[in-house]
Amino acid sequence: MRTAARSGLVAAATALLGAVAAAPPGAPDWTAAPAAGRPYAYLEGPAGSVLQDTLSVTNQGARPLTVRLGGQGAPVAFAARSVTVPARTRADVPFAVTVTADTPPGEHRGTVRVTADDREVRVDLRLRVSGPQLAALTVEDVHVDTTTGTLRYTLVNRGSTVLAPHLAVRAEGVLGTVLDRPGRPLPLTLRPGRRATRTEPWPDPPALDSVTVRLTATAPGAAPATATAEAAFASGPALTGLAGLLLAAAGGGAYAVRRRGRARTQRASAGANS
The missing domain is CATH 2.60.40.10 (Immunoglobulins)
Structure with missing residues (x-):
């Protein structure tokens, strides 16, 4: 002064x-x-x-x-x-x-x-x-913990207004949708320039699947923000079960091959004796 x-x-x-x-x-x-x-x-x-x-x-x-x-x-x-x-x-x-x-x-x-x-x-x-009011929200640093299924992400207010975010979660696996949570309000407000790192529980993730998780965040006046993360789930019991199925399939295939071989041998012997 x-x-x-x-x-x-x-x-x-x-x-x-x-x-x-x-x-x-x-x-x-x-x-x-x-x-x-x-x-x-x-x-x-x-x-x-x-x-x-x-x-x-x-x-x-x-x-x-x-x-x-x-x-x-x-x-x-x-x-x-x-x-x-x-x-x-x-x-x-x-x-x-x-x-x-x-x-x-x-x-x-x-x-x-x-x-x-x-x-x-x-x-x-x-x-x-x-000054001009701008509502802008982004979702960043999405990570999936394949041990617990917990989703970790960061919301960032990149505008000039206070935001009250909503979040929707969807996950697609090899055979279709494995998680679908519609948008719901989150218990927080974000002031301009602030960021908040949060987690989203997923108590029943697939035991054996390759998934794409998509998070969509919205707030009044802001364009929807999305981010994705890839994750491969492969628990011990699921791998054991898969190995058993593969072995059973392999064993069944070998048995069929042997059976067809014996059938051909029998037909050849019958032709020689006639």
Whole structure:
């Protein structure tokens, strides 16, 4: 900030706005809240801007109060990191939030923190960055655990809006469909730029099959996103059973060959004796 702006913020922060009644017995002797009695601090503007608001700190005690100021989850800046509020007085403390140029449009959250006398008050900060709204979702890193059948995947919000994803799962084997789960809502929301790695149970995968698993994720306003993974299932009992079938088939074939050979020999002998 420029020197004049910083001086103005400091002057405003220390401005006293009249006497305040003492707190009733048992109540905290100081409070912090957004100015004008709002339930939370709200700021709106484009990326690359500096937005300002005001925090009201009320000292209902009988002695001066020094509070420490800070922010969390958003780039909150105060003219001074601490402010002293005289007894039974309210001070309005300006603060600024810098919205970087690469901040995606949409809703963002933060917290203004006020600390004094081993007590902390947190004020909810809601920031809306203006700009075009884009809903975009991808499914990545799909993996199938062939031991348990568990599907592992990652959802990524590549847009500028908060998404509530749905997921559908389908698996095709050699002989047809072996898994078909229609789309259902997932218990999560994805903020812009965030990713979530999740697992999907498959308690009864095929014992012996080669499958293609397809995951389809959808969200309101976003185009469907799909990803596939290949997996070959071959459990021990299934392999043992397959080996037995192959041996039985081989044995049956050998028996048929021998039988046809004996039949030809008998026919040849009968022809020679006639």
